Amino acid sequence: MSPGALxxxxxxxxxxxxxxxxxxxxxxxxxxxxxxxxERRPVRPQxxxxxxxxxxxxxAAALDAALLGRSHRARPSVERIRTVLGESRRxxxxxxxxxxxxxxxxxxxxxxxxxxxxxxxxxxxxxxxDSFGEGWASDVEKQLRLDDARVLRADYGELPDLGAxxxxxxxxxxxxxxxxxxxxxxxxxxxxxxxxxxxxxxxxAVFAMxxxxxxLDVVTWSWQKVLGGEAQHGMLLLSPRAVERLESxxxxxxxxxxxxLTKGGKLAExxxxxxxxxxxxxxxxxxxxxxxxxxxxxGGLDGLVARSEANLACVADWVERSDWVEFLATDPRTRxxxxxxxxxxxxxxxxLDPAARGATAKQAVSRLADEGVAYDxxxxxxxxxxxxxxxxxxxxxxxxEALLPWLDxxxxxxxxxxxx
Ligand SMILES: Cc1ncc(COP(=O)(O)O)c(C=O)c1O
Numbered sequence: 001m002s003p004g005a006l007x008x009x010x011x012x013x014x015x016x017x018x019x020x021x022x023x024x025x026x027x028x029x030x031x032x033x034x035x036x037x038x039e040r041r042p043v044r045p046q047x048x049x050x051x052x053x054x055x056x057x058x059x060a061a062a063l064d065a066a067l068l069g070r071s072h073r074a075r076p077s078v079e080r081i082r083t084v085l086g087e088s089r090r091x092x093x094x095x096x097x098x099x100x101x102x103x104x105x106x107x108x109x110x111x112x113x114x115x116x117x118x119x120x121x122x123x124x125x126x127x128x129x130d131s132f133g134e135g136w137a138s139d140v141e142k143q144l145r146l147d148d149a150r151v152l153r154a155d156y157g158e159l160p161d162l163g164a165x166x167x168x169x170x171x172x173x174x175x176x177x178x179x180x181x182x183x184x185x186x187x188x189x190x191x192x193x194x195x196x197x198x199x200x201x202x203x204x205a206v207f208a209m210x211x212x213x214x215x216l217d218v219v220t221w222s223w224q225k226v227l228g229g230e231a232q233h234g235m236l237l238l239s240p241r242a243v244e245r246l247e248s249x250x251x252x253x254x255x256x257x258x259x260x261l262t263k264g265g266k267l268a269e270x271x272x273x274x275x276x277x278x279x280x281x282x283x284x285x286x287x288x289x290x291x292x293x294x295x296x297x298x299g300g301l302d303g304l305v306a307r308s309e310a311n312l313a314c315v316a317d318w319v320e321r322s323d324w325v326e327f328l329a330t331d332p333r334t335r336x337x338x339x340x341x342x343x344x345x346x347x348x349x350x351x352l353d354p355a356a357r358g359a360t361a362k363q364a365v366s367r368l369a370d371e372g373v374a375y376d377x378x379x380x381x382x383x384x385x386x387x388x389x390x391x392x393x394x395x396x397x398x399x400x401e402a403l404l405p406w407l408d409x410x411x412x413x414x415x416x417x418x419x420x
Pocket of ligand 1: 108177179224
């Protein structure tokens with residue numbers, strides 16, 4: 001049914017969001033109230049989980065001072081890259097003896113570089129509870145073909161048994177499973193006296209969640225997530241123990257130039273001093289600096305985390321009142337404050353087969369995009385059909401608040417179509 005096919009929203013029974021009586025098993029043909037189309041719209045409808053919304057107030061003027069047409073090896077260019085490294089280090093409170101580099105190919109490049117350079121010296125446990133974790137597990141098993149690899153898996157919405165991880169082995173995991181909306185609640189499960197290394201893909205967590213750096217030997221992220229930077233630039237953080245491994249372990253497989261972190265058996269210092277392996281975009285570097293300046297203005301890491309947690313809290317309040325949606329994360333402690341994944345629990349939806357669920361959710365998501373109130377909020381292609389809202393710091397809480405009644409409206413319309 002197209003919007004309006006039942007007549008105007010006003011001619012239907014209208015319920016305020018969350019106040020409609022909940023019937024646990026309505027007949028598929030039963031018509032439930034469809035909320036009226038809200039009047040207030042999000043000022044910025046960008047709720048994508050990557051690339052994420054630019055910071056509030058961003059315009060291309062933020063890039064005016066970019067060193068365009070200059071060599072990235074010129075002194076001022078290297079200094080700007082160094083400033084990105086230094087400011088990231090300061091804002092995140094990184095330990096002094098950890099090394100940070102700008103590397104090619106975004107978070108994927110950074111994490112692959114770490115896995116290909118470091119793994120193989122001992123057994124590895126890979127934790128997978130979303131499609132990115134599955135991707136790393138697949139690389140370990142099918143590309144690196146490590147003999148001694150275990151994959152600890154969990155379904156969407158759950159975490160694997162963290163108590164089963166063996167820290168005498170290397171451990172690869174995502175801090176926040178972006179496609180499941182499930183994060184590890186803290187680092188208490190990570191052994192301080194581990195002999196293996198911990199490799200953490202934290203791209204949708206850094207700058208939004210507090211990370212226990214001393215428990216993490218490798219951390220990777222990209223600019224296009226929490227600070228709303230441009231894509232394709234990766235950040236790679238190494239602990240002293242990770243550097244030690246690099247300098248003592250030579251992988252048996254060939255390493256392409258963009259993965260090479262050592263020279264003559266020693267850490268290649270260049271990338272950690274702003275001398276990148278290959279050419280970065282100085283436009284993106286300028287944008288990253290802009291994001292870092294904004295982060296500073298809003299209170300640094302505390303401000304960023306507070307904004308993101310407030311966004312999650314605002315969605316959680318609404319979910320609490322809703323009768324058609326739940327968090328995909330089953331344990332509230334594991335709910336992500338960045339990639340907020342929601343499962344549709346309306347019985348009319350649950351009665352559908354997976355393909356029809358996907359089509360129905362897509363229809364609701366498209367309606368919202370057509371209205372210009374929310375872009376890119378469908379769940380990830382491998383995840384259960386539902387919604388995913390980005391709640392990172394660049395998203396304004398007021399915009400999420402304005403969006404939520406639209407979600408009720410869009411679902412009301414999509415569900416009415418099911419009964420039509
Ligand atoms: C957990 C996780 N890992 C890796 C990636 C890939 O990041 P990129 O596209 O920056 O390489 C993403 C992107 O959403 C992600 O969320």
